[in-house]
Amino acid sequence: MNKNAKLPETEDGTALFNLDPIIIKYHYEIEYLHSYAQDSPFFAGLAKGRLLGSRCGACSYTYATPRSHCMECGGATEWVELPQRGRIHTFTTCHFGGEAFLKETPFTLILVEFDGVDTLFLSRLIGAEPDEAAIGMPVRARFVRNSKFKPTDVYFVPA
Amino acid sequence: MRPVYMISGGITKFAKAHPEKDFRLMVKEAFDYAMADVPALDRREIDGSVCSYFSDHFTRQLKAGAMVQDYLGLCSKPSRRVEGGGATGGLSFQSGWEAVASGRMDVCLVMGFETMSRVNTWKGNEFIALASDTNFDFPVGGFYTGYYAMMVRRHMHEFGTTVEQMAKVAVKNHANALHNPYAQSPARLTIDDVRSAPMVATPLTILDCCQMSDGAAVTILASEEAASRLGAAPVLISGVGSGTDAMRMADRPHGKVPLLPHENEADYAHLKYPGVHSFRGGRSAAALAYRMAGISDPLRELDFVELHDAYTSSEIQTYEDLGLCRYGEGGSFVDAGAPFMPNIDYGLEFSGENRWPRIPVNPSGGLLACGHPVGATGLMQAIFAFWQLQGTIEKHLGDATLQLPEPKRGLIHSHAGTGTYITVSILEGV
Numbered sequence: 001m002n003k004n005a006k007l008p009e010t011e012d013g014t015a016l017f018n019l020d021p022i023i024i025k026y027h028y029e030i031e032y033l034h035s036y037a038q039d040s041p042f043f044a045g046l047a048k049g050r051l052l053g054s055r056c057g058a059c060s061y062t063y064a065t066p067r068s069h070c071m072e073c074g075g076a077t078e079w080v081e082l083p084q085r086g087r088i089h090t091f092t093t094c095h096f097g098g099e100a101f102l103k104e105t106p107f108t109l110i111l112v113e114f115d116g117v118d119t120l121f122l123s124r125l126i127g128a129e130p131d132e133a134a135i136g137m138p139v140r141a142r143f144v145r146n147s148k149f150k151p152t153d154v155y156f157v158p159a
Numbered sequence: 160m161r162p163v164y165m166i167s168g169g170i171t172k173f174a175k176a177h178p179e180k181d182f183r184l185m186v187k188e189a190f191d192y193a194m195a196d197v198p199a200l201d202r203r204e205i206d207g208s209v210c211s212y213f214s215d216h217f218t219r220q221l222k223a224g225a226m227v228q229d230y231l232g233l234c235s236k237p238s239r240r241v242e243g244g245g246a247t248g249g250l251s252f253q254s255g256w257e258a259v260a261s262g263r264m265d266v267c268l269v270m271g272f273e274t275m276s277r278v279n280t281w282k283g284n285e286f287i288a289l290a291s292d293t294n295f296d297f298p299v300g301g302f303y304t305g306y307y308a309m310m311v312r313r314h315m316h317e318f319g320t321t322v323e324q325m326a327k328v329a330v331k332n333h334a335n336a337l338h339n340p341y342a343q344s345p346a347r348l349t350i351d352d353v354r355s356a357p358m359v360a361t362p363l364t365i366l367d368c369c370q371m372s373d374g375a376a377v378t379i380l381a382s383e384e385a386a387s388r389l390g391a392a393p394v395l396i397s398g399v400g401s402g403t404d405a406m407r408m409a410d411r412p413h414g415k416v417p418l419l420p421h422e423n424e425a426d427y428a429h430l431k432y433p434g435v436h437s438f439r440g441g442r443s444a445a446a447l448a449y450r451m452a453g454i455s456d457p458l459r460e461l462d463f464v465e466l467h468d469a470y471t472s473s474e475i476q477t478y479e480d481l482g483l484c485r486y487g488e489g490g491s492f493v494d495a496g497a498p499f500m501p502n503i504d505y506g507l508e509f510s511g512e513n514r515w516p517r518i519p520v521n522p523s524g525g526l527l528a529c530g531h532p533v534g535a536t537g538l539m540q541a542i543f544a545f546w547q548l549q550g551t552i553e554k555h556l557g558d559a560t561l562q563l564p565e566p567k568r569g570l571i572h573s574h575a576g577t578g579t580y581i582t583v584s585i586l587e588g589v
Contacts, residue, residue: 021179028219039294065295065409072412074549090316090435091309094300098285101300109305109360111409113433120409120435130361135316150298154174 001092036149041079042066047147053117055080064114064121084141085159086114086121093130108133112156127157160264163259164386164393165381166266167200168542169193173343173374173530176276182212182223183230185375188271189535190231193377199389200379205266205400207237210471211251211271212534213244216286218274227270237264244290245469246401247271248376249573249582252400255380256584263582265385265420272375283371290576292407300401304368304470306408306577308360311472314436315362317409318487322362326353327493327507328471328525329366333507336524338560341539343372343530349506353471367471372530376538378545394548397568398452398585402443410437417442419482426485438473438578441480448570448583449482458483458518461560461585462566464498465540465549467574468525473499481583502560522547522561537573537582544569548588 015025036043046051046068051104058075070077089111095104108130111120115150123141125133147153169192171177181187190434192198210224220226224240241251248271255269270565288301296306308533314320328346336342348366356364386393388473405411418424433439439445445457454460464481468474475489484492492498496509498520523529523543526536546555547569552562566588575581 017179023178036294063410065407067410071405071410090309090313092305092312092360092362094302094305094308095300095358096281096284096360097300098288099234099281100285101280101302102281106301107300109300109309111309118412120411122296122407122409124299134313152293152299 005078030122035078038068039066043149043153046143047149049143051082051084051141051154052079053082054078060115062113063119064117065119082117083114086112086139088125088133088137088139089120090135091115091125091133093133110156112139124152124155125157126155161262162383163256163396164381164383164589165396165541165545166381166389166391166393167193167197168376168378168385168538168545169196170341170376170496170535170539170542171413172373173372173532175343175370175372176562177373178276182218182272182274182375184229186227186272186325186377187230189377190270190373192327192442193379197379197389197391200391202232203529204266204385205233205236205268205388207258208233208268208270209258210238211238211247211269211538212240212273213242213247213546214273214533214540216289217277217283219277233268243580244575245467245533246537246573246575246580246582247534247558248539249584250401250537250580252378252537252541253401253582253586255378255398257398257523259380259382266379267342268377268379269538270375270377271534271536274373275371275532277371280371280504282508292397296407298316299383302360304363306362307470307472308363310408310476311317312362312517313434314472314476317436320489320490322354324348324351324490324493325367325471325475327491328468328474329353330394330505330507331499332468332521332527332553334503335500335522335561336528338558339524339529339556341427341556342524342528344370344528345524346528363472367524369469369531370534374530374532374535376535376542378538378541381448392549393589395543395587395589396584397587398448398454399582400444400447400451402440402447403580404433404438404440404578406442406576411435414467416486417446421482422485424473432449437476437486438480438581440578440581441477441572441574441583444572444581444583445481448585452585456584457570458484461518461568461570463519463522463563464570464572465521465523465525465544466534466572468521468527469531469574471527474520474525474572481570481572483518500561519563522563526558537571540571540573541584541586544571548586
């Protein structure tokens with residue numbers, strides 16, 4: 001037994017943000033192992049320069065996004081290759097954003113509509129100034145060469 | 160089911176930051192206010208609680224609801240946390256309603272808070288954007304103002320809605336809040352002020368958007384027997400409804416408008432619905448709440464509305480979902496002055512169109528001017544509606560300006576995501 005036992009201390013401090021009330025500052029970071037699970041073929045498709053949507057085997061409703069079951073009837077869907085040309089359904093240029101995208105501002109987001117497809121596709125528009133984007137404007141898909149397996153592996157340019 | 164009444168409410172001031180109080184103390188402050196307003200109500204009378212807060216990222220604390228329950232001295236009574244993005248407050252309010260309506264509780268506390276000041280605004284925007292699909296939407300540039308900007312751009316395209324009409328909503332709500340001491344950002348604005356403010360996501364400027372806030376709010380719900388035993392001045396919750404839509408707004412259908420009782424199919428012969436310009440979850444919530452409350456013509460059977468104006472644009476879109484005007488008329492509804500308080504000078508000229516009677520929308524100042532501490536927001540709306548219907552606005556706000564003359568019935572509306580969860584509740588004076 002040691003009645004004078006002392007906890008060993010370190011020299012690292014705490015970032016103090018404010019004194020009254022006491023506000024401390026600390027960093028928080030997490031690594032995830034994230035599975036795309038049944039949506040994986042979509043990302044594999046992007047790496048091969050293909051844009052894959054989903055078509056319901058039962059009711060033929062066609063989605064511009066991956067979903068393995070139909071929102072309208074519950075039936076299983078099949079992968080279907082989307083046309084790589086579409087039109088801007090709506091758009092915005094973001095001058096601010098979440099922290100992860102602040103350094104990319106200003107960037108233009110668009111929802112793309114495709115002939116023969118019932119739903120839309122969210123993507124970025126590049127190659128057009130913010131005031132050049134317009135509803136109905138024809139756009140064409142391009143793919144990054146070094147696939148990151150993110151939805152930003154595809155983007156759109158004026159067609 | 161049995162009738163459920165709101166018997167009290169309490170709220171903290173909403174502010175950019177309340178670093179001197181943590182979430183437990185903020186809720187305690189609102190709770191003590193609500194308890195003091197019904198002197199016969201003792202903590203022992205409360206059968207349990209529902210805790211309303213949105214983001215575990217903001218609290219950096221899981222099961223924060225349990226900490227509030229113990230801080231208020233309500234252990235070992237039942238409690239649960241309800242979460243549904245921006246609609247967390249509205250969903251929690253309806254969960255409290257269910258607890259009393261089912262007979263499970265006679266008195267139920269619904270307590271909400273959010274502490275958004277713990278991270279900077281841009282990190283906060285990122286946390287909020289995590290309430291969009293993190294596989295497909297967030298990585299593309301996840302930013303709710305960007306999503307709402309795309310939705311209103313389409314509303315402008317379909318219906319001719321203008322940025323000036325949107326700016327008038329900001330003018331209205333900030334001016335109303337000049338008479339609400341609980342509000343975070345009361346202001347006298349002009350259309351020019353709104354349009355010349357920094358652009359966030361075209362066409363929305365920073366004054367088209369609500370702010371991050373710290374704040375708390377509580378409501379106390381009771382059975383008829385408990386309300387009369389406690390000698391409260393109760394308000395009846397006569398209708399509740401809620402609705403949903405696809406998580407990814409890109410997935411929304413382009414189909415037919417579900418009609419409210421006062422509408423005709425011919426009104427919308429060429430409209431593809433909801434697309435990204437409208438919120439079918441809001442339409443569903445309204446239809447269910449109107450049916451329960453026996454409302455067939457909402458514009459004429461409601462005296463005021465407190466709705467989820469996270470953006471000026473979404474206030475205009477929501478008028479239409481609630482059936483205050485037809486789809487496409489939201490902008491003209493603003494121009495006509497219909498949603499403005501009759502006794503406040505906004506410095507605006509109205510169009511003179513008299514198709515719609517006045518129905519003040521967001522007399523409190525709404526989210527745009529009161530702030531949006533997410534878990535508290537839907538309860539804040541309930542509290543301001545409750546005080547309106549009680550006729551106690553002057554007592555609670557220290558200013559009678561926002562008190563409507565003898566309102567009979569009000570609507571509160573809470574909204575999440577790009578319209579993924581939406582609630583509508585109807586409150587009536589008794």
